[in-house]
Amino acid sequence: MKKGFFVLTFEDENSDLIGxxxxxxxxxxxxxxxxxxxxxxxxxxxxxxxxxxx
Numbered sequence: 001m002k003k004g005f006f007v008l009t010f011e012d013e014n015s016d017l018i019g020x021x022x023x024x025x026x027x028x029x030x031x032x033x034x035x036x037x038x039x040x041x042x043x044x045x046x047x048x049x050x051x052x053x054x
Contacts, residue, residue: 005030005040019046
């Protein structure tokens, strides 16, 4: 299983696509398994977003 996380950095800090707690232009995604990522947004009462490779 992959471990760790990666950071998405958006050019536009005001983009509606960014889901984070900090209000900046970065979004952290953590590996849950080899084919699943989880967003850190739920740490501040955001939705628990999970992405799975299809």
